[in-house]
Amino acid sequence: MTKTKTNPGNYFEDFKVGQIIRHATPRTLTVGDAALYMGLYGPRFAVQSSDAFAHAIGYPQAPLDDLLVFHTVFGKTVPDVSLNAIANLGYADCRFEKPVYPGTTISTVSEVIGLKENSNGKTGTVYVRSTGSDENGDTVLSYTRWVMVRKKDESAPAPEAVVPELPDCVKPDALGAAVPSLDLSRYDGSLSGSPHRWGDYELGERIDHVDGMTVEEAEHQIATRLYQNTAKVHFNQHTEGQGRFGRRLIYGGVVISLARALSFNGLGNAFHLAAINAGRHIAPLFAGDTVYAWSEILEKAEIAGRSDIGALRTRLVAVKNRACSDFPFKAEGDGYADGVILELDVWLIIPR
Amino acid sequence: MTKTKTNPGNYFEDFKVGQIIRHATPRTLTVGDAALYMGLYGPRFAVQSSDAFAHAIGYPQAPLDDLLVFHTVFGKTVPDVSLNAIANLGYADCRFEKPVYPGTTISTVSEVIGLKENSNGKTGTVYVRSTGSDENGDTVLSYTRWVMVRKKDESAPAPEAVVPELPDCVKPDALGAAVPSLDLSRYDGSLSGSPHRWGDYELGERIDHVDGMTVEEAEHQIATRLYQNTAKVHFNQHTEGQGRFGRRLIYGGVVISLARALSFNGLGNAFHLAAINAGRHIAPLFAGDTVYAWSEILEKAEIAGRSDIGALRTRLVAVKNRACSDFPFKAEGDGYADGVILELDVWLIIPR
Amino acid sequence: MTKTKTNPGNYFEDFKVGQIIRHATPRTLTVGDAALYMGLYGPRFAVQSSDAFAHAIGYPQAPLDDLLVFHTVFGKTVPDVSLNAIANLGYADCRFEKPVYPGTTISTVSEVIGLKENSNGKTGTVYVRSTGSDENGDTVLSYTRWVMVRKKDESAPAPEAVVPELPDCVKPDALGAAVPSLDLSRYDGSLSGSPHRWGDYELGERIDHVDGMTVEEAEHQIATRLYQNTAKVHFNQHTEGQGRFGRRLIYGGVVISLARALSFNGLGNAFHLAAINAGRHIAPLFAGDTVYAWSEILEKAEIAGRSDIGALRTRLVAVKNRACSDFPFKAEGDGYADGVILELDVWLIIPR
DSSP states (O other): OBOOOSOOOOOGGGOOTTOEEEOSOOEEOOHHHHHHHHHHHOOOOHHHHOHHHHHHHTOSSOOOOHHHHHHHHHHHHIIIIITTEEEEEEEEEEEEOSOOOTTOEEEEEEEEEEEEEOTTSSEEEEEEEEEEEOTTSOEEEEEEEEEEEEOSSTTSOOOOOBOOOOOSSOOGGGOOTTSOOOOGGGOOHHHHTOOOOGGGOOTTOEEEOOOOEEOOHHHHHHHHHHTTOOOGGGTOHHHHTTSSSSSOOOOHHHHHHHHHHHTTTTOTTOOEEEEEEEEEEOSOOOTTOEEEEEEEEEEEEEETTEEEEEEEEEEEEEEESSOOTTOOOBOSTTSBOTTEEEEEEEEEEEEO | OBOOOSOOOOOGGGOOTTOEEEOSOOEEOOHHHHHHHHHHHOOOOHHHHOHHHHHHHTOSSOOOOHHHHHHHHHHHHIIIIITTEEEEEEEEEEEEOSOOOTTOEEEEEEEEEEEEEOTTSSEEEEEEEEEEEOTTSOEEEEEEEEEEEEOSSTTSOOOOOBOOOOOSSOOGGGOOTTSOOOOGGGOOHHHHTOOOOGGGOOTTOEEEOOOOEEOOHHHHHHHHHHTTOOOGGGTOHHHHTTSSSSSOOOOHHHHHHHHHHHTTTTOTTOOEEEEEEEEEEOSOOOTTOEEEEEEEEEEEEEETTEEEEEEEEEEEEEEESSOOTTOOOBOSTTSBOTTEEEEEEEEEEEEO | OBOOOSOOOOOGGGOOTTOEEEOSOOEEOOHHHHHHHHHHHOOOOHHHHOHHHHHHHTOSSOOOOHHHHHHHHHHHHIIIIITTEEEEEEEEEEEEOSOOOTTOEEEEEEEEEEEEEOTTSSEEEEEEEEEEEOTTSOEEEEEEEEEEEEOSSTTSOOOOOBOOOOOSSOOGGGOOTTSOOOOGGGOOHHHHTOOOOGGGOOTTOEEEOOOOEEOOHHHHHHHHHHTTOOOGGGTOHHHHTTSSSSSOOOOHHHHHHHHHHHTTTTOTTOOEEEEEEEEEEOSOOOTTOEEEEEEEEEEEEEETTEEEEEEEEEEEEEEESSOOTTOOOBOSTTSBOTTEEEEEEEEEEEEO
16 A cells, blocks of 8 residues: 655645745754855855854854855745746845844745746746744744746646735845944954955945856755755756756755855955845856856945944856856846856945 | 784674674764754754754754764774674664763774674674763663674684574664653644654555655765764775775665655654664665665554654665655565665654 | 955065964854864864763863864965965974864964065065964964965065074974873773874884775865865866866865874874974875875974873875875985875874
8 A cells, every 4th residue: 555645845726825834844053054054165254254253243153154044944945835846936025134143943934925827827936925933933034936836737727816016125224133233343354354344335346256166066965955955956866867957956045155155255344145135046057067256236225223334235146167357247138148147136234 | 114003903703702892982973963964964854953843842952863873873883893894784673762962972882792604714794782872871872783794814713603683673662762751732743844643654554755865975975984984995986996896885874864864755753763673785875876765664553651652663765766656675586676775674753 | 347356365575574464264163163074084083073082081072173273274374375376385383282172263363484586586485474363362273384476576576585494393392282181091092992102102113094085076175165265276177177287176284184084093092283393295186086194103202291191203194096005105316106195294192
């Protein structure tokens, strides 16, 4: 006798607008995860690297990397939201609201906020608002993402189309909740690795982050398992070898983390990722590829009530197998330049 | 002048029944090891993943993965027991007796409980009972394994054959010592990732764990070093490239951990491995291979005095480069089906 | 508009004798780093592996591996000292002065102590004395290294040549500051894995460490990022594929750590690396290569005021793709034998 107790994931027709999904598995993040995160990407921001540095400026201790928290929250949603997804279409309105320290347990709840079947009748777009909380129930981050999901039964009726209105950009005054009031007299620019603060960056300024990082299969697999992200395409060469690309696909979050770590070179004091306004994975990354990145300053904002920090809105572009001294981005027409794999519109916090 | 202070390992004629071996190196397991374990295999059981979840149901904090403890205990025995082994023949009567938390120091002692020279006069089987203890001297797990070991001097006389009697199966009432009394009212099936409890599984039920995981050289080397397992075949391409397989052999414990982690998909609440009744590695695993797994429910048992938990005896089968929807196991005759690499008869603990 | 805020590194003409460089990024080392260090190299010294063992003999808890501290301190210096280096020429007078426990924050300051332009007018040698300190400002280790660095502007005038006098060897009485007074009655040779103490080693004794370890790209990249070492040659296949070797070069510190970990087999009680008297990387290591090692006892020294420990001065030689049973070192003439990649003259501390 054979019965199935395994998770088939949800198909497009399984989602309803207003549905609340409490995701497995709650996850306690520790200094062990922080060390592995450093080994996998090599970030060098002083606040997250050093308890002593963080404590001197006003944190109780070094917080975890914002993206380690993001990937953990995201990973929880995969078995319920995107196991049957064809494509991760975008992110919006992602806000980091509370610093996360080692020992914190993160769990995630998602609400279905939009549904729109595609005209082919085979797939549809699912919009979810996912919220990561700590063991006290406080929100540490929330974001909207939308994915294209298969229908299981193509004859299932299309739901009423609901497409949520999404802000182009998080409002500056919503930023900074995850940063305590800083004592800038103790913010040491030699230790942080950069003399440049909020006032030193200019609108339209573009920064080539110079360095490139090649990704190995073992690295992205270890990273993605660390987040308990179960998307099959990242781990199974036996099936992916027969698939569209002939190889395992690297989790897009690995690209985001590498680009963010590389951005230290030029944005060394922009230690906190406060918001992701919009994000899009342009092309896949595979093991053996080398990731480069560059940033453009899109906007500068003061934050009400905060004279210690300011916000820089940047476009972080990741590129593969191509240096960024010429800032590759859009191509002629409306496509992207060759090699571009990620466009991420973010708010960064930097001392004033 | 040259002298040798290096460990030559023990040969068959070096073992005596009744001999006690205190193994090096005691090892403190930490949240760092837990993070690496998660990154290497991707387990998702809520109890081991979350301090908050574990605490809610009655643990002081999240215990370490049972198999991380097993591999650590096993690793200690390698330099003394199996450095000159040709094959790891089997495991029996392995019982997990105390939960292990980060910060615990594990050390291992083995007793030689059986010896039997093979008729070829070149090798023999050594049976050892190995016991892992914490820094208080409490047993955390014990198990019997037997290995085929080379003789150094083929003219050494054969010892009297002693073959220990081994139980086919750990008795159910010996199970559960490593699980505190659980408050099931706080066991949250959404967070644990499965609604299925002890009563929902049926004898003979077979569960395809669906997902496959490809293993890289870096991953199994990092894992095996983490356990301070020094078996040469796992690490040295220079010699193994000239050897029987032409490549490094992956430590069998990596297969066990992967199969166990994959089994979350279908056995998500069976969070504790309480015993290994018997285990056998059928075929070697190499880097680049993809591991799948399936389970069959062999027995269900109540545990005396425990209304909170029950035991499921399962056969966990790991298979390489072949999906398990047809539950590959035995072949015609008495061999195993193509692709089968591990058969493990275990007791799992699951809430009632 | 484009401006550069990225770190161009220093060129030969940027260095001045007497210059003090405070390096970014301070780094808190944790049990997470310790676990990753163990997974990457597999050291088995009981003192660093076990809180219980360390505590029994007089440490408050297990200290971090000395080389994890070394690589962390070294890593800090790379962006300022060797980003434009052609070669890492040597190390001298490296002393480990204080045990480092998980939770310690390490920062590094370097002083330029020598400069000598090469006769080609294109490069020069820079000598720096680098000091790693903890969050209390106590020195944990200091060392001198010298590197060959490019000039940016070949017409820049040569500085007055200053070549520091470097000791051939750290004096024995400077050793042992990082080891508390040990209670040897509780030093358990079964747990430590070796019965051999200071008195058991003889001058001129050579020890083949027997085992070989193959290195993968993912492993050395994870290691080198863990130390926040940003040298480009270790990470970027896109550029290195076009470079001198056609591939990524492994950070020399990986070789040192592997050789040191392998040396456990024969020097199991020599648990503390107290000093590096001199060190030289002879040839590059690449992924796929297998590292072997052997040691020779060059000197034995008592340490004033310490009846618990003695010092062994050893030459640790690492070799690739060649076993060390014939102790490969120098070749006919003044070169090195085929396969030799590292010569390291060190002081080890071992119980008496």
